[in-house]
Amino acid sequence: MTSLRSWLPLLPPQHPLRHHLDRLIPHPRCAVAIGTHALDLEAFAAHNGFSGLSTIQPHQSVFSSSSLNAFAALGRPIHSVVRKYIQSVFSVDTPYPDVLQNNSSLQKEALIPLKDVTTHLPMRIGDYTDFYAGLNHAYNVGVLFRGAANALQPNYKHLPVGYHGRASSVVVSGTPIRRPSGQILENPTAEPKKPVFSACRKLDIELELGCFVCKPNKMGEPIPIGEAESSLFGVVLMNDWSARDIQAWEYVPLGPFNAKNFGTTISAWVVLAEALEPYLARPAVENDVELLPYLREKREENVYDIRLQVELKTQSGNKTTISRTTGRNLLFSFPQMLAHHSITGCPMQVGDLLGSGTISGREPGERGSLLEQNENGKSTIKLEGGEERKFLEDGDEIAITGVCGEDEEALVGFGECVGAIEPALQFDF
C-alpha cells in the first residue's frame, strides 16, 4: 500500500490513473464540510469542479495534499475566492448549475456523508505556541495560587503571555487521550521536598481557540500588526489537556512541560478567518494599560464572538454542560499574538498553530478549566445523574463545541473537539 500511495503525489489531479488509485487507496485529502456532507476537494478538482474559477486552476494540486498547508499558503485572497465560489456552487440559484447541481456523477464522487468521513489533523503543524490571553482564567488561577491582590503578574496586560508548546502531540478530535504519569509532589509542605511517581490525579481541560498561520515571515523580520491579520488562515476549537499536579512540581522556573505535552486536541475543520469576520467583536474584558505601538490594532473589534460550550460525558453516559462562554473573553487578538510572537524576528511558518489560552467568563458556569471550577480541588462539580467530579476520571469524554451568529439560517458552526480519557499505563519498575 505504501509504495502505491507514494505514487499519488506524482500524478497530476487530472491524470486518469489518479482517480483509480484514489479509490483503491484511502488517503487524507482536502475537504469542505457543508451541511451533513463533506465535499472532497480532490475529487471535485479532478472532475472540473473548479471550471468556473480560473484563478484556482493553476493551483488545483493543493487539494490532493494530505493537509491544508498548501491551500493555506496560497493566501487570503485565494481562500476568499474559493470560499465564495463553493458557496455559489451550492446556492439554489447557482450560476454554475452544471458543475454540481446537474452533475449526479460528480455528486456521487465528491459528496461524502460526514458520518462516513475519517477526519485527520487539518494542518501539518511546524511549531505550536500556546498563549494565555484569557484574562478571567489568568485572574481566577492567579487568585487560587497567589491571592486576589497579586492574581495577575505585572506583565500580563502589556503583552500576550505565551510559551512554546509541543507540536507532535497536537491531535485531531476523537483521538483518545491516555492519562499521563509523572512526578508529583504529594505533600508540598514536607521538607525536603520529594516527589513520587504516579498517574496524574488532577487531569484537567483547557477550553481554547486555535488559529493557524498561512504566511511565513523571514527570520529577523517581524510581522507588523497591520499585516498580521492577512497571515492568519483560520480557527479551530482546542482542548489543551493539562496535568495540574505534574505542572505544579515541574513548572518552576521554565514553565509547563510534561504537564502539557501528552496531548492537545483540535477540531478537524478549520473555519476560514474570512468566514469569521462578521463575528468580530470588542473584547468583553478591558485592558486599562496603554499598549506599546507594535501591539496597537486599528480596529476595536478584534476578537471572535463565538459561543463556546464544554460538555462532559461520563462513562455511564451522563452528559453535563460544564461551561458556556464566549471568544470575547480574550484580552489579546490573534493578530496581536502574531505581532508579539514575531517582534523578535521569530520566523513563523505556514501551519504554525497559535492557542489563545483558556477562555473563561466571569461567572461560575463560564469557566474553561476544571481547576477554576473546583477551586483547585476544594469544591466539587455537580454532574447530571448525581455524579460529581473534581478532575477528570478515566472514561470521561470532553466535547467542546462552538457556534457564531444568531440567525438559525446562517450559523457558522465549528466541528466538534472531542477526546476521551484512557486509563494510565501500568509501570513495573
Place this chain on the structure above:
Amino acid sequence: MTSLRSWLPLLPPQHPLRHHLDRLIPHPRCAVAIGTHALDLEAFAAHNGFSGLSTIQPHQSVFSSSSLNAFAALGRPIHSVVRKYIQSVFSVDTPYPDVLQNNSSLQKEALIPLKDVTTHLPMRIGDYTDFYAGLNHAYNVGVLFRGAANALQPNYKHLPVGYHGRASSVVVSGTPIRRPSGQILENPTAEPKKPVFSACRKLDIELELGCFVCKPNKMGEPIPIGEAESSLFGVVLMNDWSARDIQAWEYVPLGPFNAKNFGTTISAWVVLAEALEPYLARPAVENDVELLPYLREKREENVYDIRLQVELKTQSGNKTTISRTTGRNLLFSFPQMLAHHSITGCPMQVGDLLGSGTISGREPGERGSLLEQNENGKSTIKLEGGEERKFLEDGDEIAITGVCGEDEEALVGFGECVGAIEPALQFDF
C-alpha cells in the same frame, strides 16, 4: 530551477539523468566530513561507493535527501555499519581499494574540499526542547536572582527541568543573528511597572550540546530509560542565544518565550552517538537525591567528556577565549532527558532536537553564559586588545568548538558553531 529540482527526488540515485541534474542544480545532500574534505554520500552512493556494504544498498536513496532524517531513521545498527564501512574505505590498508583509493573519478566526484562546501541544517527538526541540566549554570543563575540558599529549585535534582523551544528558529552555524527587539522593564522597582520597547541590551549566549532523536515512539507510550540510548542519533554543538532583559520581563509565569525564539545556532555536522561512546564519562557534578526508577540508568558513565570552548571575536578582529569547560558538567544525560520527556506519553519524532541546557564549570573561566561571567551586568569581561564586554555588541562573533580525546591522532572534532550579531532593526512607529 525549482521545477527542475522537484524532479530530483523522483529519480533513483543510480539514474543516469540524476547525476547530470545533480551537477546542474546545487542542492543539499548528505555528507561526511573527513579531514579537510566532505564525502558527498549522494555521489558516493550513485557511483557504487557502497558496493562493499550490502546492508545499506536497499536504503541508498536516504543519502539524496536534503537532511539526515531518513538516514537517522534507519536506526543505530545501520549508523554503525555505515560509519565503520566508510572508516574502512578511508583506511590505508582498506579491504575495498577499488571503491575510492584507486578510483580517481569517484574521488573527483565525491570528495569536496570543506572550504567549498555550503552547510545546511543537518536535520529537519520537528520539535525542539531545551533542558536545563547544567547544574553549575542553574546554580550560578539561581544565586544571582535568588541568593545561594535558594539557588536551585526543589525539583532541580529530581528531574531534568526543560521547556519546549522554537524549532523554526534553529539555524545552522554561520547564520547571522539579528539583535532582537521587544518589551523591556527599564526600572524594575518603579510602580506601576511599565515596559518600554527597545532593542535587546542584554544579548547573551548559552553554550550547550544538542542531541537528535532517531526513533519515534507512539503517543501514550513512554521510552523506557533502558531503550533511550538507542533512540539518540548524534550530537551537535549549540548556542541558545538569549535576550536576558526581554526574558526578565516576560518569563513569569510560563517561562522564556521571545527571549529565546529569535535564533538558536547548531553546528552543521552531527557526530554519531556511536562515535562518542568511547568518551562517555561520569558527570563532574553530583546528584545527591535518589532518582525515581524511570530515570535510573544502569551505566554510571552517561555524559560526554567533550572539551568545549567559546571564543568571542569583536568587530576589530580581536579573539578571546571566554570559556573552557566540559560536557561532564551535566547532571542528567540525554537518555534521561528523553525518558523524562516521554514519560507522559509525549510522542518523539525522528529529527527532534534536545538541548542540554547551558554548560558551565565551577570556576570563573568555565562559564557558558555571559550572564554568569558578568554577574548580571555587575562586572566586566576583559577581552584581548583591551576591549571589554558585559553582553554582546553588534558585530561580535561567537564560535563554539568541541573536541573529544587526548590522542592527537584520534581526536573526534565537532564542526564549529558560529554566529555573528547584526544590528537590531529600526522601527518607525
